[in-house]
Structure formats: structure tokens, C-alpha cells
Amino acid sequence: xxxxxxxxxxxxxxxxxxxxxxxxxxxxxxxxxxxxxxxxxxxxxxxxxxxxxxxxxxxxxxxxxxxxxxxxxxxxxxxxxxxxxxxxxxxxxxxxxxxxxxxxxxxxxxxxxxxxxxxxxxxxxxxxxxxxxxxxxxxxxxxxxxxxxxxxxxxxxxxxxxxxxxxxxxxxxxxxxxxxxxxxxxxxxxxxxxxxxxxxxxxxxxxxxxxxxxxxxxxxxxxxxxxxxxxxxxxxxxxxxxxxxxxxxxxxxxxxxxxxxxxxxxxxxxxxxxxxxxxxxxxxxxxxxxxxxxxxxxxxxxxxxxxxxxxxxxxxxxxxxxxxxxxxxxxxxxxxxxxxxxxxxxxxxxxxxxxxxxxxxx
Amino acid sequence: xxxxxxxxxxxxxxxxxxxxxxxxxxxxxxxxxxxxxxxxxxxxxxxxxxxxxxxxxxxxxxxxxxxxxxxxxxxxxxxxxxxxxxxxxxxxxxxxxxxxxxxxxxxxxxxxxxxxxxxxxxxxxxxxxxxxxxxxxxxxxxxxxxxxxxxxxxxxxxxxxxxxxxxxxxxxxxxxxxxxxxxxxxxxxxxxxxxxxxxxxxxxxxxxxxxxxxxxxxxxxxxxxxxxxxxxxxxxxxxxxxxxxxxxxxxxxxxxxxxxxxxxxxxxxxxxxxxxxxxxxxxxxxxxxxxxxxxx
Numbered sequence: 139x140x141x142x143x144x145x146x147x148x149x150x151x152x153x154x155x156x157x158x159x160x161x162x163x164x165x166x167x168x169x170x171x172x173x174x175x176x177x178x179x180x181x182x183x184x185x186x187x188x189x190x191x192x193x194x195x196x197x198x199x200x201x202x203x204x205x206x207x208x209x210x211x212x213x214x215x216x217x218x219x220x221x222x223x224x225x226x227x228x229x230x231x232x233x234x235x236x237x238x239x240x241x242x243x244x245x246x247x248x249x250x251x252x253x254x255x256x257x258x259x260x261x262x263x264x265x266x267x268x269x270x271x272x273x274x275x276x277x278x279x280x281x282x283x284x285x286x287x288x289x290x291x292x293x294x295x296x297x298x299x300x301x302x303x304x305x306x307x308x309x310x311x312x313x314x315x316x317x318x319x320x321x322x323x324x325x326x327x328x329x330x331x332x333x334x335x336x337x338x339x340x341x342x343x344x345x346x347x348x349x350x351x352x353x354x355x356x357x358x359x360x361x362x363x364x365x366x367x368x369x370x371x372x373x374x375x376x377x378x379x380x381x382x383x384x385x386x387x388x389x390x391x392x393x394x395x396x397x398x399x400x401x402x403x404x405x406x407x408x409x410x411x412x413x414x415x416x417x418x419x420x421x422x423x424x425x426x427x428x429x430x431x432x433x434x435x436x437x438x439x440x441x442x443x444x445x446x447x448x449x450x451x452x453x454x455x456x457x458x459x460x461x462x463x464x465x466x467x468x469x470x471x472x473x474x475x476x477x478x479x480x481x482x483x484x485x486x487x488x489x490x491x492x493x494x495x496x497x498x499x500x
Numbered sequence: 501x502x503x504x505x506x507x508x509x510x511x512x513x514x515x516x517x518x519x520x521x522x523x524x525x526x527x528x529x530x531x532x533x534x535x536x537x538x539x540x541x542x543x544x545x546x547x548x549x550x551x552x553x554x555x556x557x558x559x560x561x562x563x564x565x566x567x568x569x570x571x572x573x574x575x576x577x578x579x580x581x582x583x584x585x586x587x588x589x590x591x592x593x594x595x596x597x598x599x600x601x602x603x604x605x606x607x608x609x610x611x612x613x614x615x616x617x618x619x620x621x622x623x624x625x626x627x628x629x630x631x632x633x634x635x636x637x638x639x640x641x642x643x644x645x646x647x648x649x650x651x652x653x654x655x656x657x658x659x660x661x662x663x664x665x666x667x668x669x670x671x672x673x674x675x676x677x678x679x680x681x682x683x684x685x686x687x688x689x690x691x692x693x694x695x696x697x698x699x700x701x702x703x704x705x706x707x708x709x710x711x712x713x714x715x716x717x718x719x720x721x722x723x724x725x726x727x728x729x730x731x732x733x734x735x736x737x738x739x740x741x742x743x744x745x746x747x748x749x750x751x752x753x754x755x756x757x758x759x760x761x762x763x764x765x766x767x768x769x770x771x772x773x774x775x776x777x778x779x780x781x782x783x784x785x786x787x788x789x790x791x792x793x794x795x796x
Binding site: 152154158159161164165166168169170172175176179182184216220275277279280282284285286378385386388392399400401402403407446448449450453454456457458473475479 | 513559563576586608623633637669692699747784792793796
């Protein structure tokens with residue numbers, strides 16, 4: 139292992155880096171010795187088969203389900219903001235926020251609004267009956283409630299689900315909080331009955347009564363606490379805002395909460411493919427050919443063919459999934475700094491072929 | 501405050517598309533604290549190469565993982581580390597454009613990670629796998645250090661009091677908060693593929709002294725290229741007592757105590773650091789909030 143010239147100084151070799159070089163020569167042998175007796179990793183099964191114990195209807199075409207262990211074992215613990223992955227009988231995977239009480243380890247509660255023209259996941263959930271079994275994994279959180287008030291919770295429609303346990307936790311801790319709950323009309327809003335006990339900390343704002351929400355949506359909370367809706371001491375600037383709802387509401391609240399102390403929103407899944415055309419990718423290493431459908435990312439297609447393919451952000455900025463293109467034009471859709479990306483590299487999580495065909499170095 | 505719920509170890513990890521503008525960065529971005537500034541500048545020297553190396557090694561480890569949750573965590577970790585490397589590289593580029601060429605030192609660090617710690621294509625079979633596993637043990641050890649340093653920076657009120665440059669402080673705290681967020685991943689990965697105590701602490705026994713030596717050299721290097729410090733004597737290790745007393749760097753005894761925790765048999769990263777605090781910082785950080793808006 140030769141030392142590069144810049145590691146030499148005063149005419150002689152650098153002592154430290156000379157030693158490091160020696161270390162480098164011996165380390166793989168030390169590693170081999172350290173590995174003697176190592177057992178291969180054992181597969182870890184994360185899916186939990188849970189049985190539906192109760193199905194109830196709530197306002198707004200919402201089904202409320204309780205899921206429990208078939209042998210009544212306590213379920214893995216969770217905190218407000220957690221969701222679970224539910225594997226449906228058809229094989230589809232959906233994420234639902236837990237909206238029950240974290241102290242109740244005997245069951246998870248989820249609430250699912252029926253989306254009539256959706257991908258069918260919600261219809262499948264609505265078809266579940268007591269006794270149905272689904273595989274659940276998690277809970278995990280992309281919307282962690284950190285505590286430390288004052289809090290302003292903003293929920294749009296079924297976006298109330300992760301907020302419900304947050305509200306309960308804030309109340310239990312005795313922290314200052316308010317909830318603004320928005321929707322088309324009162325009869326489209328689930329869980330109003332459960333929220334009633336919190337009195338005027340909860341404000342319901344519906345489009346049919348107040349019109350569509352505008353940029354002044356949070357103005358009432360930015361007062362000195364003497365307005366029609368009592369705000370916080372310190373106004374919005376003192377509050378941590380937690381928002382869950384449809385994208386336009388989220389954008390509106392994000393803007394209105396610009397001066398808030400903190401802004402929490404559930405982290406987004408990657409956006410769907412827009413204006414994609416189908417193409418084929420040939421993997422130079424194996425000669426395999428992968429078809430990329432118009433509505434699929436090239437990364438999804440590659441992952442199906444090569445399960446160990448690495449990726450991370452799936453939004454084209456982290457550079458993890460970059461591959462070298464050997465032939466074919468690239469339609470770059472990434473946000474990765476261009477000066478750090480070679481001309482023949484692409485980010486398959488968002489970018490696509492310019493034509494019908496690519497050959498990549500994989 | 502007494503925690504009534506256990507700290508969650510189940511965050512969904514994801515990279516944040518942060519951007520930083522260094523055009524207003526003063527040379528000594530902790531005002532009147534050149535030693536604290538350069539102690540933390542060493543992060544910019546070490547991390548781009550180091551974190552790119554993490555990414556490469558973790559990518560190679562993916563086929564070893566037989567746990568869907570862990571694989572998801574590792575994929576999230578990789579993206580966060582890639583963004584860290586890029587953000588610190590941005591500071592280095594700014595330094596180079598403003599008369600502080602860190603190239604010679606960075607070349608040494610690159611050599612360390614690519615040659616000493618890098619791939620050995622000629623190794624075959626089991627020896628290749630064990631070289632990978634040993635490097636995973638090294639990353640787990642380094643990640644213990646980055647986690648407690650992340651915890652330190654999130655709590656370093658002294659840096660606020662010293663009127664530290666807000667953009668740099670945000671970079672360090674965004675990075676520190678993500679280190680706290682993902683502090684269990686490298687450890688859990690090592691536990692999954694091997695998990696034996698001796699190999700784990702062997703890695704720390706190498707990592708901790710190495711970091712000390714590199715840090716010392718890095719600070720002396722920064723003093724050598726910082727023309728505003730021409731004529732200053734190079735700093736000595738004991739000078740850190742002063743910066744630590746003013747709360748603008750951690751103290752050596754603090755760092756030593758934290759390193760030693762890794763040698764406990766029952767160690768787990770979730771025992772250190774505060775997930776609530778990290779998540780709360782990321783919800784208030786100007787760069788992380790702008791990144792969330794970009795993703796929306």
C-alpha cells in the first residue's frame with residue numbers, strides 16, 4: 139500500500155499514516171480471525187397476524203376497526219403519531235395511523251375512510267368483518283409527537299386519526315393545546331363525539347359554514363389569548379403545530395404556521411410518476427432485461443429484479459440509487475446537484491429513459 | 501422531566517433535502533472562539549469522506565440483512581448520511597473559495613477511508629464477508645460517537661450564548677438531530693450480522709484513539725491554513741478546557757465518559773440521546789423545514 143505524495147512531509151514519510159497503512163494491510167486478516175465462530179444472521183419475522191375483533195361505522199364513510207392478537211397477547215407498544223402497515227387479503231399494503239389509546243396494549247384501533255375511486259385498499263378494509271385476519275407490521279412513526287407544549291393540532295377530515303392520541307396525550311400531560319378540525323361539513327367528520335369532552339379547546343371549522351379555509355386560517359391563534367378563540371401566551375410563535383390532512387390543507391397550514399416554533403407533518407411518500415412513458419432497461423452485468431411501466435419508477439422495476447439494490451430518498455436528491463448508464467439517453471428528473479453527478483449517471487428513483495431503451499452498469 | 505413512555509426506537513428514517521448558503525459565513529463562526537470554530541471545522545474535514553464510506557459499506561451489507569424493518573432503517577440511514585456528506589462538503593468548498601484550502605488534509609482522510617478502510621476486491625468468500633462485518637463494527641462504534649456528539653450539540657446552549665453563526669449552527673444541529681434519530685441503526689445492523697461483544701469493543705478500541713489523533717491533527721491543520729491566525733501558537737490539547745468551560749465545545753472528560761459507555765455489555769444506543777428533542781429540533785430547524793416544504 140503506497141502512500142500518496144501529499145502524506146509525506148519534511149522529506150520523510152508521515153509516521154501516523156505509515157502506521158495506518160500497516161494497519162490497513164493487517165486488518166482483513168484480523169477481520170477473518172474475528173469472524174471465526176460467527177453465526178449467519180437469523181431471519182427476523184416482523185409481520186404479526188392480527189384478528190379483527192370489532193368493526194364500527196363513524197361519520198364520513200369511516201370504518202373503525204379493532205385489531206388484536208388471536209391469543210390475546212399484548213401488542214408491541216406505540217406512541218402517538220405511530221402507524222402500522224396492514225397487509226390486506228389481496229396482498230396490498232396500506233399504512234394506517236393508530237388512533238386508539240397507547241396504554242391499551244390489548245388492541246390497535248385504526249379508522250379508514252372509504253375512497254370510492256381509490257386503489258381499492260379502503261374498500262377492502264371496509265369489507266373486513268370480526269374474525270378476519272390481517273398481517274400487521276410496525277408500529278413505526280413518521281409523525282412523532284414530542285411533547286412540550288403549547289401545541290396547535292390541525293386536522294383535515296380523516297387526518298384526525300394520528301392527532302387523536304396526540305390530543306389525549308397532551309391533555310394527560312397537562313400541556314397547553316388547541317385543535318382545529320376541518321372538513322366539508324360536520325356530518326363528514328369522524329370522532330366529534332370523542333372530542334366533545336375537550337370543550338372549547340377544539341374548534342370545528344367546516345366549509346359549508348365558513349367557506350374554504352384561506353391564508354388567515356390560524357390567525358385566531360396568533361392573538362394574545364383574548365380573541366374569540368383563546369390563543370396561547372406568546373401567540374403562534376410559541377406553538378408547535380402538528381398538521382395532518384390533504385395536501386392542499388397541509389400547504390396552507392405550513393404557510394400560515396411559518397412563524398410557529400415548530401411545524402410537524404407526516405413525512406410524504408414519494409410522489410406518483412407524472413408523464414411517464416414505458417421503456418426497457420438492460421442490466422449489463424447479467425444481461426437481464428427489465429420493463430419499466432409508464433406509471434412505475436425505474437427503481438421499482440430494478441428492485442423487483444435485484445432485491446438488494448440500494449436506494450433511499452426516492453425523490454431524486456440523495457444520490458444513493460445512482461447508476462451508470464452505458465447506452466441510451468437519460469431524461470433527468472432528479473434534484474441532485476449537477477456538478478456532483480457525472481453525465482452518464484442517473485437517479486432511477488425519479489429519472490427515466492429519453493427513448494425506449496437503456497443499458498445500465500448493474 | 502421523567503419520561504413516562506419509553507423512547508421510541510421506531511422512527512421512519514428519511515433523508516432531508518437541505519441546502520445551506522455559506523456566503524455570509526464568517527471565518528470564525530463561533531465569534532472570538534477560533535479554537536472552538538476549528539475543533540468543529542474538523543467535522544467538515546472528516547465527515548464527507550467518512551460518511552460516503554458509510555454509504556458504500558452499508559450498500560454492500562444489504563444482502564446480509566434478513567429483517568425487513570432493519571433493511572428499511574438501513575436504507576433511510578444511507579440517505580441521511582449521503583446528505584450529511586454533501587452538506588459538509590459544501591462547507592469545504594466554501595473554505596476553498598475563501599483562501600482555506602483543506603485539500604492536503606482531505607486527501608489524507610480520503611486515503612484513510614478508501615485504502616485503509618476501503619474495499620479489498622481480491623478477498624474471497626468468507627474473508628470478504630468478514631472484512632465487511634468488521635467494517636460494520638467500526639461504523640457502529642463511530643455512530644456511537646456521532647450520536648453523543650449530536651446529543652451534545654442539540655444541548656449546547658453555550659453556542660447560542662456565544663452568538664454562533666445561525667446557518668452553521670443549524671447545519672450542526674440538523675446533522676446532530678439526524679444522528680440521534682438514527683443512532684440505533686448501525687448498532688442494530690452489527691447485532692444482526694454478528695453481535696458478539698469482543699468484536700464490537702475491539703472496533704471502538706481502534707476508533708476512539710484514531711479519532712483523537714485525527715482531530716488533533718485536523719485542528720492544527722486548520723490553524724495552519726487560517727491566515728487570520730498567523731503568528732498564533734498551535735493549540736494544545738489542554739486548551740480545550742477553556743472552550744469546554746465556556747460551553748462552546750464538549751470537554752475531554754465528557755467525551756471520554758461517553759466513549760466508555762460503549763464498553764458496557766448491555767449497551768444499546770437507545771439509552772443515550774433524546775429522540776423527542778431531536779424530532780423537535782428538526783421541526784424547528786430552518787433548513788429541515790425548508791427541506792420538508794421542498795418534498796411536499
